[in-house]
Amino acid sequence: MASIGQRNRLQYIILGLLNQRPQTGYDLAKAFENEIGEFWQAQHSQIYPLLRRMEDAGEITHEDTVAGEKLAKKQYTLTSSGHDKLVDWVSEPSPELTPSKDEFILKLYFIKTDADPRIQPMLREQLRLHQTQLDHLKSRQETVFPTAAAKQQAYGHYLILDHAIERERDYVAWLSKYLTD
Amino acid sequence: MASIGQRNRLQYIILGLLNQRPQTGYDLAKAFENEIGEFWQAQHSQIYPLLRRMEDAGEITHEDTVAGEKLAKKQYTLTSSGHDKLVDWVSEPSPELTPSKDEFILKLYFIKTDADPRIQPMLREQLRLHQTQLDHLKSRQETVFPTAAAKQQAYGHYLILDHAIERERDYVAWLSKYLTD
DNA sequence: GCTAATCATGTAATTAATTACATGTTTCAA
DNA sequence: TTGAAACATGTAATTAATTACATGATTAGC
Numbered sequence: 001m002a003s004i005g006q007r008n009r010l011q012y013i014i015l016g017l018l019n020q021r022p023q024t025g026y027d028l029a030k031a032f033e034n035e036i037g038e039f040w041q042a043q044h045s046q047i048y049p050l051l052r053r054m055e056d057a058g059e060i061t062h063e064d065t066v067a068g069e070k071l072a073k074k075q076y077t078l079t080s081s082g083h084d085k086l087v088d089w090v091s092e093p094s095p096e097l098t099p100s101k102d103e104f105i106l107k108l109y110f111i112k113t114d115a116d117p118r119i120q121p122m123l124r125e126q127l128r129l130h131q132t133q134l135d136h137l138k139s140r141q142e143t144v145f146p147t148a149a150a151k152q153q154a155y156g157h158y159l160i161l162d163h164a165i166e167r168e169r170d171y172v173a174w175l176s177k178y179l180t181d
Numbered sequence: 182m183a184s185i186g187q188r189n190r191l192q193y194i195i196l197g198l199l200n201q202r203p204q205t206g207y208d209l210a211k212a213f214e215n216e217i218g219e220f221w222q223a224q225h226s227q228i229y230p231l232l233r234r235m236e237d238a239g240e241i242t243h244e245d246t247v248a249g250e251k252l253a254k255k256q257y258t259l260t261s262s263g264h265d266k267l268v269d270w271v272s273e274p275s276p277e278l279t280p281s282k283d284e285f286i287l288k289l290y291f292i293k294t295d296a297d298p299r300i301q302p303m304l305r306e307q308l309r310l311h312q313t314q315l316d317h318l319k320s321r322q323e324t325v326f327p328t329a330a331a332k333q334q335a336y337g338h339y340l341i342l343d344h345a346i347e348r349e350r351d352y353v354a355w356l357s358k359y360l361t362d
Numbered sequence: 363g364c365t366a367a368t369c370a371t372g373t374a375a376t377t378a379a380t381t382a383c384a385t386g387t388t389t390c391a392a
Numbered sequence: 393t394t395g396a397a398a399c400a401t402g403t404a405a406t407t408a409a410t411t412a413c414a415t416g417a418t419t420a421g422c
Contacts, residue, residue, distance in 0.1 A: 004407090008408070016287075016291035020291075024369095024370070025371070039286050040282060042409080043409080045373080045409090045410075045412090046409060048371065048372055048373090067369080070417070071418065090288045090299065094288060094303075094306070095306075098282045099218060099221055100281050100348075103279070106220055108344075109341050113333060114333065152295065155294050157290060159359070162355075163286060166355050174343075178340065205399095207401075224380065225400090226404095227379060229402055230402085249389090250387080251386090252386085252387045254400065365422085368418080368420090369419085370415100371414100372415085373412100373413080375413090377409080378409070379406100379408070380406080380407075381407095382406095383404070385400100385401085388397100391395095391396085
C-alpha cells in the first residue's frame with residue numbers, strides 16, 4: 001500500500017490552501033513564507049510527491065496550463081472528496097500538545113547554576129531574535145489587515161497572526177524578566 | 182558513512198542528560214516525561230540505536246550492571262570528548278526559530294469568517310487542554326522547586342519550567358480573549 | 363542584450379522519527 | 393501466589409522531512 005499516514009498534517013494544510021484558491025505546487029511551497037510558516041514548514045521536494053499521491057487518492061485534480069511561450073504549470077483544485085476530508089479534519093478534536101522544539105530552551109535546561117556566565121549572552125541573543133520577529137509580525141499585521149473588512153475576509157488568518165504576535169510579545173517579556181541589564 | 186547528521190538534536194539532549202548523572206537508555210526515555218518533554222520527544226526505539234552510535238563515536242561509554250538476579254542494565258557515562266561536544270553545542274548561537282506545529286492553530290487558519298460556528302467550541306476545547314496543562318506545570322513547580330536552594334541546584338530546569346508555565350498562561354489568556362461566554 | 367532573480371517541476375539520497383514487533387525481569391499490590 | 397505494572401533492551405518496518413541534485417522558462421533591472 002502507498003497510502004498516506006494518519007498523522008501527515010501537510011496533506012490537510014494543502015487541502016486548506018487549495019480550498020482558498022486553486023494553486024500550483026510552487027504557490028503552495030511559497031505559502032510557508034507567510035504566517036502559516038510560523039506553525040508548519042515544508043519544502044517543494046515534499047510537496048510535489050504528496051500532490052501526486054493526493055491526486056491518485058482522488059482528493060485533488062489538476063489542470064495543465066502554459067505561462068508565456070512554454071512554461072508548464074499544474075493548477076491544483078480540491079475535489080468534493082478532498083473538501084469533505086478538509087471539513088472532517090477541521091471538525092475533529094485536537095487534543096494533542098506538541099512539544100515546541102526550541103533549541104535555546106533545550107540548551108538552557110543543561111545549565112546548572114544562575115552564576116553560569118553563558119546565561120546572559122544567550123538571553124540577549126534570543127531577545128534580539130524574538131524582538132526582530134515580533135516587529136516583522138506586527139508590520140505584517142498592518143499590511144495584511146489594515147481594515148476591519150480585511151479581518152472579516154480571512155478571519156482565521158487574522159487569528160493566527162494575532163496569536164503569533166502575542167506569542168513573540170510574551171517570549172520577549174519572559175526573556176526580559178531574567179536579563180540583568 | 183554512518184555518521185550522525187548535523188542537526189540531530191537528540192544526541193545533544195542525551196549528552197546533557199548524561200552530564201547530569203550516568204543513566205540507562207530506559208532512564209533517558211523516561212526523562213521526556215518531565216519538563217524536557219515540553220520541548221522535545223523521543224521514544225526508546227530512537228534512543229537505543231543512537232546510544233550505540235554515540236558510543237561508537239567515542240562520546241559516551243557504558244558499564245554493564247545487573248539488578249537483582251539477572252536483569253541486565255547499561256549505565257552510560259560521558260567521555261571527555263562527549264563533554265566537550267556538549268559544551269560546544271551549548272556555547273553555539275541558536276539563531277533558528279522553529280515552527281511550533283500546533284494543529285489547532287493550523288485548523289483555525291482555514292476558517293474564513295468570525296461567524297463560523299466551529300470557532301467557539303474549538304476555543305473552549307483548547308482552553309480546557311491548556312488550563313489542565315498549566316495546572317499540571319504549576320504543581321510540578323511546587324514539588325520540584327519548593328525552596329530557593331532547589332532552584333539554585335538545577336537553575337536551567339527551573340528556567341524552562343517557568344518558561345513553560347508562562348507559555349501556557351499566555352495561551353490561556355489569548356484563548357480567553359476570543360471566547361464570547 | 364545580458365544576467366540575475368524568480369518561476370516552475372521534478373527526483374535521489376539520506377536522516378529523523380514513529381509505530382509495531384519481540385523478549386525477558388522485577389516489584390508491588392490484591 | 394498470582395497478575396499487573398514497571399523495569400530493561402533491543403530490532404523491523406514504515407513514514408516524514410531535509411538536503412542535494414537536476415533542468416528549464418520567464419521577468420525585471422542594468
